[in-house]
Amino acid sequence: MPPSRLHRVAVLVLEGAKPLDVGIPAQVFTTRASMPYEVRVCGAAPGLVTGGDGLAYHVADGLDALAWADIVFVPGYRFPDREDPPRAVVDALTAAHGRGARLAAISTGAFALAATGLLDGKRATTHWHYTRALAEKHPLVRVDENVLFVDEGSVLTSAGAASGIDLCLHILRGDLGVAASNHAARRLVAAPYRSGGQAQYVPRSVPEPLGERFAATREWALHRLDEPLSLEALAEHAAVSPRTFSRRFVEDTGYTPMQWVMRARIDLARELLERSQRSVEQIAADVGLGTGANLRMHFQRILGTTPSEYRRTFTRGE
Numbered sequence: 001m002p003p004s005r006l007h008r009v010a011v012l013v014l015e016g017a018k019p020l021d022v023g024i025p026a027q028v029f030t031t032r033a034s035m036p037y038e039v040r041v042c043g044a045a046p047g048l049v050t051g052g053d054g055l056a057y058h059v060a061d062g063l064d065a066l067a068w069a070d071i072v073f074v075p076g077y078r079f080p081d082r083e084d085p086p087r088a089v090v091d092a093l094t095a096a097h098g099r100g101a102r103l104a105a106i107s108t109g110a111f112a113l114a115a116t117g118l119l120d121g122k123r124a125t126t127h128w129h130y131t132r133a134l135a136e137k138h139p140l141v142r143v144d145e146n147v148l149f150v151d152e153g154s155v156l157t158s159a160g161a162a163s164g165i166d167l168c169l170h171i172l173r174g175d176l177g178v179a180a181s182n183h184a185a186r187r188l189v190a191a192p193y194r195s196g197g198q199a200q201y202v203p204r205s206v207p208e209p210l211g212e213r214f215a216a217t218r219e220w221a222l223h224r225l226d227e228p229l230s231l232e233a234l235a236e237h238a239a240v241s242p243r244t245f246s247r248r249f250v251e252d253t254g255y256t257p258m259q260w261v262m263r264a265r266i267d268l269a270r271e272l273l274e275r276s277q278r279s280v281e282q283i284a285a286d287v288g289l290g291t292g293a294n295l296r297m298h299f300q301r302i303l304g305t306t307p308s309e310y311r312r313t314f315t316r317g318e
Helices: 019-028 064-068 087-098 107-115 128-137 163-176 178-188 211-222 231-238 242-253 257-275 280-286 292-303 307-313
Strands: 007-012 037-042 047-050 056-059 071-074 102-105 149-151 155-158
Touching: 007 019, 007 064, 019 037, 019 163, 019 178, 037 056, 037 064, 064 087, 071 087, 071 107, 087 102, 087 107, 102 107, 102 163, 107 128, 107 155, 149 163, 155 163, 163 178, 178 257, 211 231, 211 242, 211 257, 231 242, 231 257, 242 257, 257 280, 257 292, 257 307, 280 292, 280 307, 292 307
Parallel strands: 007 037, 007 071, 071 102, 102 155
Antiparallel strands: 047 056, 149 155
C-alpha cells in the first residue's frame, strides 16, 4: 500500500475500559513519520470516561470519530456480559462498518462488536475467561477459544490484552507489509509473530514442562529456514519423539510442524520481497524452498497471490 495513504484510527473507550487494552492500539498506531496513521481516542461523548482498574480517560472526541475512521478499535472493558453498550454506540459501530471501516476488538471488546450483530455466523474470540459467556450471550457467533486473534476481513477480534499486540501487528502486516510490522515489533520489544493459541495461558491442573522447550525449537528453526527442516530434526532439537513433538506442536500452535515451517518461510519471503531486489529464484533459495516455481506455488496457495504481484503491492516510491 502506498506510504502516502493515511489510515485513520479511532480507539473507542467505553465505561470500564481496561488501561492496557486502550494503550496498545494508541501506541502501535501512534502518528509518526514511519507510520502513516492518525489516531483519535474517543468515547460515547467527549469528556471524562470512567475506566477500569482505578483509571479514567479524558477523551476529546465522541462518536463522530467513528464516522471519520478507517479502523475502529474497541478495547476490552469490565463486566461485558452484564449488558450491551449504549444503543448510540452500537449504532455508530454498525454505521462505521457499513461505510467500509474495519472494526477490531481487543479482549472483551468483542462483546461490543457482537452486540451489533456483525459477528453473527463468523468466527470470533475474546479473553479465555469470557469465551463461554460470549457464546452464551451471542449464540450465533462461532467462538474460537484457542486462538490469539481472528481476522474475518472487516471485523477482527483478539484474546486477552497482550493478544491485542498480535492483532495490531497483523493489521500492520496487511496494511504496510512484513518489514513495517517487524519494525514496529522491535520498537515495542514484542515478538513479530507469536505462535500458539490462548489455551496455553488457561490455568491447568497439570504443568506443561515442554512449553519453553518447544518455543526454543521454533526460535531455532526461524534462524535455519534456508536449511532442510524435517519433523525428525525439529523433534531431535526439542529432545522428544517425533510423534510427541507433532502432537504437542499442533496443540501449541494450531499447525503441524511442517505447516508452521512453510508459513515461516513464506513470511520471510514476504519481507525479502519488500526490502530487497533479490530475484524470486534467489529468495526461494534463501527461505529453503529451492526453486522459484516452488515458492510461487506455495505463495499462491497461502496468500492467494504471486511473489511478483506482492512485490509490486509493497514497492515504495522512488
